[in-house]
Amino acid sequence: MINSSLKQLGQQLASKQVSSVELTQAYLQRMAQLNPTINAYVTIDEDKTLAQAKAADARIAAGDFGPLTGIPLAQKDIFCAKGWRTTCSSKMLETFISPYDAHVISQFDAAGAVNLGKTNMDEFAMGSSNETSYFGGVKNPWDFDRVPGGSSGGSAAAVAARLCAAATGTDTGGSIRQPASLCGFTGLKPTYGLVSRYGMIAFASSLDQAGPMAKSAEDCALMLNVMAGFDERDSTSVNREKEDYTRGLANMTGAQPLKGLRIGLPKEYFAEGLSADVAQVIETAIAEYKKLGAEIVEVSLPNNNLSIPVYYVLAPAEASSNLSRYDGVRYGHRAAEYNDLMEMYMKSRAEGFGAEVKRRILIGTYVLSAGYYDAYYLKAQQIRRLIAQDFVEAFKHCDVIMGPAAPSTAFKAGEKTSDPVAMYLEDLYTIAVNLAGLPGMSIPAGFAQNSEGKALPVGLQIIGNYFDEARMLEIGHAYQQVTDWHTRMPEGI
């Protein structure tokens, strides 16, 4: 049951082969057994969860239900959920109970989904390994010595270890796609503006975007159906007609369902920085796409090498301002002792934030300072436009872009913590997509044997044009009809 697709689970619930309470309990038991080791969840509240499952069963009994009613999901702890502790994996918000629901949470509530708990993450989503979490790192279910990626590391491990049917994540520079690659599942970062950011704790507002993390493209489509949609509380939410992201999936059958599809391979994605074992898996996956009818064209994203430096100006700039509200005045951590207001601010923030968060606040404050703004922030904004323009050019020659989602397979815990730049390079293939506001996804494409002889998952990244999620999901689904990487589970758990 734990390896079933969302569609299968939905059918079992609808036909009352299993109740939501039974299904939820199965996951809760698994969580009780595995979470102490994996540390995917930071908050579990069985009473709340089971109450939702009971309510879902009542809806099913009353015939008032949809595809996700009664399905147990994991929610990244970046989404405010009413009555739930919402921490962003920071000491700053260790005791914060949200009095309101994020848009994403209320959408899932309305759909009747069950919230299994809040998942671990890098503190305020700043990190690529989940190691900056105040609540400790998360184990990669494929190899407990290794990181799950980040920042959505808890959701990633929960999906990979089948501690949930599916999960939510957020992606500011790769935080859905890189963990999806490292943990071997399907993760989609939608077009900026497709999913409301209301109630999603801000890291870098112009880049943050919520998306689904699930076993398959089909599952992601069902999740996105619930998550996407206009919300007037988010001014950057795009007002467009709702679509059914599953609508084209059934057509992905036959010998060459992708006939005519032009896949662009950016030469910059297959250059220095990409490990050979990952490159090989990607090439094999591309070959599979050719068999499905796609044609391959080479494209270029000449400014891709600038995406990391640009990101590490813009994201910290926005973050330094977004995190100013954590001042100890109204909620969150406040130092126990202080002599005056300034000392209360300084001690509360010094105690409440971890090292990576402080580093980014410092960088962001610096680049926005008088005398530096033009050289850093403004210049970075200009280059950001060039990076977006690269994609506009590339999409003149292809329908989607493919490449790796991460430069290597999962690395060992502690391996990159002392070298921030090495950690930042984890997002070499994902950050430009956020800067351009484009949708990107990572699907399981195979395994690479590491030096210790362990097979670790590799993700293939698919980058689409704006609001092309439905097509991207079809393309992922077509591949998953002829491969079984997405059904593989880590052994022994």
Next chain:
Amino acid sequence: MQWEVVIGLETHTQLQTKSKQFSGASTTYGAEPNTQACEVSIALPGVLPVLNKEAVECAIKFGLAIEAEMAPRSVFSRKNYFYPDLPKGYQISQFELPVVGKGKITIQVPATKNTEAYEKVINITRAHLEEDAGKSVHGAVEGMSGIDLNRAGTPLLEIVTEPDMRSAAEAVAYAKKLHELVQWIGICDGNMQEGSFRCDVNVSVRPKGSDKLGTRREIKNLNSFKFMQQAIEYETQWQIETLEDGGTIQQATVLFNPDTGETRAMRSKEEANDYRYFPDPDLLPLEVTEADKARVKALMPELPQALQARLVSEYQLSSYDASTLTASRSQADYFVATVAAGAEPKQAANWVMGALSAKLNAEEKSIVDSPVSAAQLAALLKRIADNTISNNAAKQVFEGLWAGEGEVDAIIEAKGLKQVSDTGAIEAIINEVLAANQAMVDEYKAGKEKAFNALVGQCMKASKGKANPAQVNELLKAKLG
């Protein structure tokens, strides 16, 4: 040395919107602390701002009223600083691209003992939308400071002038004019006590004739015109004395103490914050199209300057009268309503600016609360025009209206103020008066014009003031002629 003072104003006008600048929380003044602070006002994690369209409309109205340049696209920025009453740690404001650009306001500086009244054009640099902060409340709890976030996020339009004013009188005239204008176009209630209209005044002095600006000090949060006048005068004198004593002026923010009448530096601008402005990524640029402007224009009342021109051309009022009547929208509305109800314009103007205004001042009433309605005043003036009552009698009727004694005709009836216009009756009175005052008649005939007036007076007295004076004049002249 002769000194010249240079003054510029920054005015925070609180916009009359139902909800806050970036959230749906109410903006009503005086509620219990933190009862009008929604999740956005408190800046909970994850909340986002949504621009209030009503506030944008207010800004457009102001831009239209001062014939300002309005950028088709303006940008909201974050002004970053830490303060307990600033929940997000930044204020959303407009920095590089404000919604309203350069415009003009014409002020009337009143006459003084030594100077004539004059008009002057004050250039407006810009006006931008921003949100207000909350309030720190000290002393409510022993040893603690409280924070009230009811006001946090309240929409403001900050209106900035060029340093165009050269005296406290000009600054006050500008502030009053602006105060009237924002109320006229309905974007601000103008309540200075509640902080709806707050002026910061930048003051510097320089040797007369110099074209270089001196170092300015900013007097913060003046909440009455009287204090503004006092504060500027004190500050100007202080700066001149400091410079004449060989000192220098440090750029600073100063507060005015109404009890001592002095200004005192609050903080030196040298330690000023670096606000690290950058465009707010949570808000899209604000687009104001020609269509938006046209739509808002249609919602606006006739502007004071247009109404003034119309009063001159249509009603043949003097430009002085027109400008006085349009000093406030409520007074202008009252006047227009009086004329619309049938009163003769010049007479209506005299009464509104004269008797009515004096009575309202004496009883400290606003014209909107006038016990005498525009329709009643018009009815009264019609009775003067049709010779039913004399001007003097009209004053008694006005008092009766004020006291709520009834409608115009009823009061005339009750007080017996009807003017006698019957030729026969007046002739009878004249005959009596002439018979009784032969000496005066002789004087008149001997060429003393004054005697004629005395005879008119006697006739009026004999009629107990009710005779139509014009008729008395006419008939008396005929008799004596």
